[in-house]
Amino acid sequence: MSKLVGRPVVVKEDRHFVTALARGLELLACFRSGDKMLGNQELAERSKLPKSTVSRLTYTLTKLGYLQFDDESGKYRLGTATLSLGSAMLSRLDVRQLARPAMQQLADFSHSMVSLGMRDRLSMIYIENCRSQAALTLSLDVGSRIPLVSTAMGRAYLAVAPQGERNDLLARARELDEQGWPVLQESVQRALDEYREFGCCTSIGDWQPGVNAIAIAFRPPDGSTPVSINCGGPAFTLSADFLVQEVRPRLIELVEQLRRAMAT
Structure with missing residues (x-):
């Protein structure tokens, strides 16, 4: 960890x-x-x-x-x-119920795992998971924590967070790893640029060698805490090209469907 x-x-x-x-x-x-x-x-x-x-x-x-x-x-x-x-918190997250069918479709298409996550300090916590039944996927469940700065899900959150919050989170991350910060800072900045240009963030082996992921974050229409949604798995089943060319447009459409559903 x-x-x-x-x-x-x-x-x-x-x-x-x-x-x-x-x-x-x-x-x-x-x-x-x-x-x-x-x-x-x-x-x-x-x-x-x-x-x-x-x-x-x-x-x-x-x-x-x-x-x-x-x-x-x-x-x-x-x-x-x-x-x-925890049960009270999860039960009021309507986004989980709304997102699950489309998440499962994307998981089945990509032969991977599609997850929803929310930030807790310098972590993202999974609040919903959908797995493909046809392939090996990551062994992460609801409640699992992943790092904020080195994962696609966390970087997507940083991309939509207010500037002040983002600066504070990055400063806290730097305090914990001064030695490794230059490399992390470069990868985070690259992810933020990527988000502005393509509307998503990727993590190609940055969190764990051999694990690739792509993610988008959005703020629900009611103004509540931003939520990130990612698609990730082993690199041998999820290449960077496949994530960008095939998964990205489907992930963008999934988020748009969620926004429309939550606005009604």
Whole structure:
């Protein structure tokens, strides 16, 4: 997992900001797709918080039902209280229901995976997935996190984000990887130029070697948070030319259909 996925939020000199609450939420965000259980040491490393602080937070979150302690392993798993929050969020995202049929058609056509994602800090989180039944696809599910700056989905989000938000996100990404930033910055700028010219972003082996993807982001007509939609998979089934020549026009049409459906 890239170290650009997620980052503790730091808010300075804000008397309305409740630090203890922020730390508790950051601790919950340490759980990623595929993590069954985490111990206090792992949570401390991921959250960059002192282990003593983590211990108090996990105790409190367990009492409230947001974490569940496993006596045998001495670790924590997410509790049912977090499930209610996530379910409530997903249930109000009409875009998922509207997009699913067209997403499945595109997945079947491209023999790949088509996904919807929303931003969380320096990550994109999958909120819907459609897979082709005819080919090998990526092993990512709803709830999976992918990096913002190195993926097509994340770059598409950056392309439609307000300038101030985009600058802030890129500054935070740079802080996490000063050494690798020049290469990342060049690839992000290329993606932004690509979006302006072609209306989409690509990631050709930038996130993971052998994985190609193309994405478009759009803001729903109600002004809510931008959503990205991508088509991605192994490079041996999704060449760059195929993504641009065949998938891109279909992805653009899919987004236009969504805009029209959500505007009615």
